[in-house]
Amino acid sequence: MPKIELLSPAGSFDALKAAVNYGADAVYLGGTSFSARAFANNFNHEEMIEAVKYCHLRGVKVYVTLNTLLNEYELENAIKEAHFYYDINVDALIIQDLGLFYRLKNELPDFPLHASTQMHIHNISGVKNAKKLGFKKVVLARESNLSLIEEACKENIEIECFIHGAICVSYSGQCLMSSVNKNRSANKGMCAQSCRLRYRLFDCTEEKFVETKTKYLLSPKDMFLLNDIPSLIKAGVSSLKIEGRLKSPAYVGLVTSIYRKAIDAYYNNESFELDDIQFNNLLKVFNRGFTNSYLLDKNDNIFGNIRPNHLGKKIGEVILFKNNKCHIKLSDDVNQFDGIRIINNKEDFGKILNTITLNGKYVSNAKKDDIIEINVEQKVNVGDDVVKTYDYELENRINNYQVKRRPINIDIEILLNGKAFIGAKIDDISFSKEYDLEVYEAKKIPIKNDDLINIFSKSDNSPFILNTLNSKLDNIFVPKSKLNELRRKFYCDFEDYILSSFKRTPIDKLHLGDLLAEDNGDLLIENNSQMHYEMQIKKDPVINQNGIYKSNVVCEFGNILSNNIDKIGYYSLNVTNSFAYEFLKRLGFKKIILSTELSNDQINNLIKAYKERNNIDIKPYVLVFGRRTLMYIKVNPFKDYVKKNHKYILNDGKNDFNIIFNDEYTEIVETIPLVNRNMDFRQIKPFIIIENNDIETVKKELNIVL
Numbered sequence: 001m002p003k004i005e006l007l008s009p010a011g012s013f014d015a016l017k018a019a020v021n022y023g024a025d026a027v028y029l030g031g032t033s034f035s036a037r038a039f040a041n042n043f044n045h046e047e048m049i050e051a052v053k054y055c056h057l058r059g060v061k062v063y064v065t066l067n068t069l070l071n072e073y074e075l076e077n078a079i080k081e082a083h084f085y086y087d088i089n090v091d092a093l094i095i096q097d098l099g100l101f102y103r104l105k106n107e108l109p110d111f112p113l114h115a116s117t118q119m120h121i122h123n124i125s126g127v128k129n130a131k132k133l134g135f136k137k138v139v140l141a142r143e144s145n146l147s148l149i150e151e152a153c154k155e156n157i158e159i160e161c162f163i164h165g166a167i168c169v170s171y172s173g174q175c176l177m178s179s180v181n182k183n184r185s186a187n188k189g190m191c192a193q194s195c196r197l198r199y200r201l202f203d204c205t206e207e208k209f210v211e212t213k214t215k216y217l218l219s220p221k222d223m224f225l226l227n228d229i230p231s232l233i234k235a236g237v238s239s240l241k242i243e244g245r246l247k248s249p250a251y252v253g254l255v256t257s258i259y260r261k262a263i264d265a266y267y268n269n270e271s272f273e274l275d276d277i278q279f280n281n282l283l284k285v286f287n288r289g290f291t292n293s294y295l296l297d298k299n300d301n302i303f304g305n306i307r308p309n310h311l312g313k314k315i316g317e318v319i320l321f322k323n324n325k326c327h328i329k330l331s332d333d334v335n336q337f338d339g340i341r342i343i344n345n346k347e348d349f350g351k352i353l354n355t356i357t358l359n360g361k362y363v364s365n366a367k368k369d370d371i372i373e374i375n376v377e378q379k380v381n382v383g384d385d386v387v388k389t390y391d392y393e394l395e396n397r398i399n400n401y402q403v404k405r406r407p408i409n410i411d412i413e414i415l416l417n418g419k420a421f422i423g424a425k426i427d428d429i430s431f432s433k434e435y436d437l438e439v440y441e442a443k444k445i446p447i448k449n450d451d452l453i454n455i456f457s458k459s460d461n462s463p464f465i466l467n468t469l470n471s472k473l474d475n476i477f478v479p480k481s482k483l484n485e486l487r488r489k490f491y492c493d494f495e496d497y498i499l500s501s502f503k504r505t506p507i508d509k510l511h512l513g514d515l516l517a518e519d520n521g522d523l524l525i526e527n528n529s530q531m532h533y534e535m536q537i538k539k540d541p542v543i544n545q546n547g548i549y550k551s552n553v554v555c556e557f558g559n560i561l562s563n564n565i566d567k568i569g570y571y572s573l574n575v576t577n578s579f580a581y582e583f584l585k586r587l588g589f590k591k592i593i594l595s596t597e598l599s600n601d602q603i604n605n606l607i608k609a610y611k612e613r614n615n616i617d618i619k620p621y622v623l624v625f626g627r628r629t630l631m632y633i634k635v636n637p638f639k640d641y642v643k644k645n646h647k648y649i650l651n652d653g654k655n656d657f658n659i660i661f662n663d664e665y666t667e668i669v670e671t672i673p674l675v676n677r678n679m680d681f682r683q684i685k686p687f688i689i690i691e692n693n694d695i696e697t698v699k700k701e702l703n704i705v706l
Contacts, residue, residue: 004233004240006263007063007160008256011245012041014399016051018253019060021404023260026061027051028094030245031085034066034078034189045084052088056502057463057495058404059427061091067116069187069576069595070097072605079103086111089502092136095119096173096187099579105134110504112136114160115557118187120173120572124151125547125558131157132561137238142167142223143634145297146231148545153236161232163225164255165243167294167302169195169218170631170668174542174572177630177668179597181655187574187597195219195631196308197652201638205646214305217637217650221304224290226274229262231295244286250398251285258282283313284391285398299635307348312341312387318380319371326376328386334372335365339390342380349378350389405459407467408494412452416441416474422490426464431497435486442477449473455483462491516586542572543632543665560587571596571623578610581620593621596628596674625675627658631668636661 008019010029019027029051030042043051048064055062064085070078078100082093086108093111095101096118104111114137115121115130122141130138137158140149144161152159168175172186179185182192198215202208223243225232232240240263242255258278265272274282288311293301304311315334320327326342334340334353341350357373358366366372406426413421418439423432449471457466539553549559555570569575569584569592576595584592594603603622610618638659642648650657650668660667 001236002238003267004263005061005238006256006259007239007241008252009165009242009244009247010051010252011247012249013043013047013051014249015245015247015252016054018249018399018401019256020055020058021401022253022257023404024060024256026063026091026239027055028063028065028241028245030065030189031081034068034070034074034081048085048090049088052090053499056089056499057406059406063092063094063114064090065094065116066100067094067096067118068189069185069574069597070100071598071602072577072609075099075103075577075579079107082108082111086504089499089504091502094139096574097577097580098573098575098583099577099581101133102579102583108506110506114139116173117141117162118173119557120171121557122148122171122543123545123547123558124148124155125544125549126556127152127155127157127159129557129561131155139241141171143171143294146228146235146295147297149232149237149295150235153238158238159236160239160241161225161237162223162243163229163232163240164223164259165247166288167220167223167291169220169633169637171543171634173574174632175630176596176628180628180630180670181652185597187595193308194652200651200653201641202649202651202656203643203646204649205643209651210641210648212641216305216308217303218631218633219288219304219308220302221289221291222287223292223294225292225295226259226262228292228295229259229272230266233263233266247286248395250395253398253401254281254285280313281391281394283311284388284394286310287312294634302635303637307343310341310389312389314385315340315388316372316386318342318382318384318386321376321380321382324375324377326374326380328372328374330366330368330370330372332388333365333367334388335391335393336363337392338388339392341387341389342376343385343387344380345384349376351376352390405463405465408464409467410456410469411471412469413472414439414447414474414476414478416476420486422486424490424494426498429498429501431494433490433493435489437478437486438482439474440477442475445477446475447473447478447483452483455480456487458484458487460488460491463495464491516583539570541664542570542629543634545664554589560584563588566590568621569593575620576602576606578606578613581606581610581618582614591621593623596623598622623674625673627670627673629660629667629669630657631666633666633668634664636666638666 005025006023007026007028008024010016010019010027016027016029031048032042032044052062066078066082082104085093092114094114094116096116101113104113113135115135117139121127121130121138122143127138137160139160140152142162149159149161175186177194178192181194184190184192195218199217201210201212201217203210244251262272289304291301293299315332316328316330318326319329336353336356338353339350340353341348353374356363356366358370409425411423414437416439418437420435420437452471453469456469459465538551539555540549540551542555544556544558547558549562552564552566553568553570554560554562555572567589569589571593574595575581575584575592576598581592607618648659650659656671658669658671660669
């Protein structure tokens with residue numbers, strides 16, 4: 001079994017370098033468009049070229065995220081981006097959109113594709129379908145337990161699991177909360193992190209708000225699976241993924257280095273245990289509290305419920321506040337330019353320690369048990385905790401890393417006739433070349449092996465470091481300047497050789513096998529003779545952990561290859577462009593309900609593009625009246641506060657949301673239904689869901705005639 005891959009985030013070039021030099025086997029990063037972390041710095045084309053070169057020369061793979069949903073015109077630009085990434089030898093694309101998948105399998109069939117966690121693959125059925133469709137790797141839902149992971153690894157497809165960092169409270173790819181409330185779609189990489197906001201719980205049965213220990217009812221802790229590395233390796237996982245493209249280079253470097261040590265310890269049959277210093281450093285660079293509950297399927301320790309932001313590490317307590325002067329008794333060291341937060345029972349606030357006063361004097365640092373004095377801009381209370389959220393010296397120390405170089409073994413033969421033969425080997429890469437060289441017969445002291453070792457040990461900016469050098473030499477003398485020139489040319493040629501080994505030979509064969517029905521002339525045609533209404537559709541759950549399907553309504557990826565002859569694609573399949581629509585039609589779908597995140601103009605563009613390409617009119621189904629589920633949460637965030645058979649509403653200060661409980665997950669649902677009064681019903685068959693089957697309500701709300 002191949003050694004497991006450590007995959008680190010790179011939201012910037014500095015973060016990429018930190019990941020590589022602290023031991024990542026691969027990095028994932030986004031371009032300036034179509035990345036699920038739209039607010040990361042990301043990489044333009046020139047930077048992407050350099051990033052790929054930097055990584056490949058150091059034996060590190062590069063995966064690019066094109067993992068957002070794409071409307072009709074965005075898809076064309078995303079395809080152009082994919083072709084660019086293909087041409088610069090990116091190792092794989094991480095994708096979500098079904099239309100993008102369909103296009104890539106037609107246009108770049110040998111470009112490895114990874115199914116993003118945004119594709120909502122949360123059961124074995126989804127893993128099997130990804131394999132059948134030709135994905136190289138599946139990024140499982142963060143909610144996956146070890147049992148599911150073990151079963152997934154038996155399906156002969158690479159499995160990737162998150163091991164550290166932020167957790168989405170809702171299953172990824174199925175969260176509409178940010179889109180509905182903030183007009184920032186998580187499926188577009190613009191999540192407003194609605195789960196980190198304050199909420200109140202209202203008991204409708206008793207008609208009162210429930211007293212809760214915290215207002216941050218939906219804010220989860222960070223994932224921390226360091227101690228579970230052996231279990232994941234034994235399960236057969238291919239790749240371990242660190243979350244954090246919005247995090248600092250120091251965060252990326254530190255977390256990568258710690259997980260690197262844990263992985264290497266396992267393969268060296270050594271035990272690994274995080275010491276106090278390492279753990280405290282993790283707390284300082286970023287944490288919301290840590291949990292491995294999803295992996296253990298305990299699901300009882302997911303939510304932080306303290307604060308939604310960086311918790312830091314406690315370093316002291318306020319013992320006096322007077323005239324905007326705050327006196328802090330330290331329980332840990334601090335340095336000038338550290339960042340702290342004072343945790344007030346009303347509103348905590350942060351501050352950079354530009355100045356520290358100790359015993360009436362300005363100091364650059366203070367130690368445990370010292371009492372320091374700082375200026376603050378607002379009132380604090382005696383007893384307030386003080387936490388360090390930015391460690392200036394730690395950040396500088398992490399960022400001052402030793403550049404990673406690959407050990408190279410060289411064999412050199414230099415003949416008196418002016419020919420130099422150089423061969424080199426790095427890992428499983430071998431290279432050799434003949435060079436012309438200015439060579440003289442030695443009159444006094446001939447060149448020796450040690451002379452060449454000294455010359456070829458000079459690395460310049462090369463990613464190589466000399467490990468061994470063996471030579472076969474005639475009785476020769478070569479000017480030192482010529483040997484240096486030879487070294488530079490050889491290292492440059494070797495770099496070019498390594499980079500050229502990643503170049504692909506394009507192939508034309510479509511790798512979807514017999515999964516797609518052949519176009520027999522009417523495959524894509526729809527019966528549009530009448531406007532059609534669907535009431536109270538019966539569907540399988542969107543969260544279907546056991547992969548058992550009873551309905552013809554397909555709600556998630558695990559049932560996408562169903563053989564049901566009357567299957568309907570639910571809007572949770574996230575169809576946002578005409579190629580995704582066509583792909584599902586070729587998979588045998590009779591009706592397809594478009595994503596509710598599309599505007600009417602985008603829907604019309606989809607219809608227009610489909611007709612221009614296929615010369616066929618379509619009238620896709622759309623939701624024009626109904627209450628959508630905005631979050632699917634594996635656990636019950638409110639279990640400590642709710643009573644059996646009571647109805648509850650979640651309130652964010654402006655909006656109310658229904659809460660639906662069942663045995664497997666919790667749903668946060670719109671209380672005010674989506675009502676699309678602007679739909680052109682002459683062009684599109686409206687698909688309507690109403691909870692009470694009151695057809696008169698629909699008529700009145702939409703001003704239409706059935």
